[in-house]
Amino acid sequence: MAREFFRADRVADAMRRELAQVIQKEVRDPRLGMVNINDVEVSRDLASAKVFVTFVGEDDPAKIKASMDVLSRAAGFLRSHLAKAIQMRTIPRLQFRYDETSVRGQQLSALIDKAVESDRSHHSSDDGDDKE
Template identity: 35%
Template sequence: MYKNIYRLNRISQEIKKEISYIIQKFINDPRLNQFSTILDVIVSKDLSYAKIYVSTNKINDNLKKSSIEILNHASSYIRFLLGKNLKLRIIPQLVFFDDNSYIEGNKISNLLKTLK
């Protein structure tokens, strides 16, 4: 059981590293923010799906949504490049999500500072 969890963590870290590299070097869409940060990758137990949480530096919500839509549209190309770089039998389907936990954390931190 623990070996499987450890393996999933290693695979998710490798996917995170490779997708970050792929977005920087191979995705040349000018609408996409090149300063997107891959915060977390959650891989299903059977390696069929991967949820990728992305943080962008764009302030406007419409621009953030368009960046996520662009990444989801390019997910098959990213998956193809990922398959070339990773030696896995199954390359998971990629689904990108916007992660605003950093913004929410700052809001909570500011609220706690005002309580003091």
């Protein structure tokens, strides 16, 4: 059976696309670098939306916090742009959240690579002992 698409899902998708463009083109704060909108979760009553973001090439927690502050302060501005772009009676309140999933994924990938390399070097040293 085909998956049902709820209105909240369609609104979230439209908001994600529009926010990515508006943040890139309209938010002019030097503290804000390149922003990726990973996901938008809109409540079923369309009253609020959680916007999950990451910052390209940014690892410093102080800079991440500053960028999150910029986005939080720009929420009203962004919401007004969404109101112009998306035809809805009311636009959900925006709550920006830092999305750590990509960072955690990179850390786990690095740990896996390290374990695989360690395993290879361990097996290669075992093979050398068997040949003697």
